Amino acid sequence: MEPAEVVAALAAWSVRLVQFNGHVAGQLGVGTTELQCLYELAQHGPATPGALAARLNLTTGSASRMVERLHAGGHVHRVADPADRRRVLVEPDPASLARIGAVYGPLNERLADLLAGTDPAELDRMGAFLAAAEERTDALIREL
Numbered sequence: 001m002e003p004a005e006v007v008a009a010l011a012a013w014s015v016r017l018v019q020f021n022g023h024v025a026g027q028l029g030v031g032t033t034e035l036q037c038l039y040e041l042a043q044h045g046p047a048t049p050g051a052l053a054a055r056l057n058l059t060t061g062s063a064s065r066m067v068e069r070l071h072a073g074g075h076v077h078r079v080a081d082p083a084d085r086r087r088v089l090v091e092p093d094p095a096s097l098a099r100i101g102a103v104y105g106p107l108n109e110r111l112a113d114l115l116a117g118t119d120p121a122e123l124d125r126m127g128a129f130l131a132a133a134e135e136r137t138d139a140l141i142r143e144l
Contacts, residue, residue, distance in 0.1 A: 010133070024103045028096065033058070034070050038092055038100060046079065046091035057141050 001009075018032075025035040033056065040055050041047065047055070053063035067090050070076040075096040081087035115123065 020107065024100060027103060028075070028099060029073060030070065030075065034066055034075070035100075037066055037070060038075060038096060041076065041090065041092040042097050042100070046089040048081070048087060048089060052090060057138075 021032055021035055025032045028035065030038075036056055037052055040052060044055070049063045049067050050060055052058070052067070053060045056063065056066075058066065067076065067078075070090075071078065075093050076090050077093060078088050079091055081089045118126075
């Protein structure tokens, strides 16, 4: 497979992922940006609204409104930062994360099945490529 074909395949898969994420967001009653926020919180732990804004490429005002919507829906909680009681951290609600995990579980299992038996060195190359692709995409988003 040529590099352009791999990029085209990734683009096609990304369309399906966007559709799948929209489905998951709809089941939770949130928007796709809110779903992305919950993902970031699940992966990296509690964060300030400002840190979430930076991770999601949002303005601080947009991030604050997003946190308000998630809080109103019971998907996140605001807690005092143990390192600085004046700051507020946003943490995900465990029940919301469990609901998300239940929907993504079958997809993750299917993808893991596809990779079963793959040479570890090849998996390392795939992982490195995907990490670099994420970094380059994020850089381009910030440039735009």
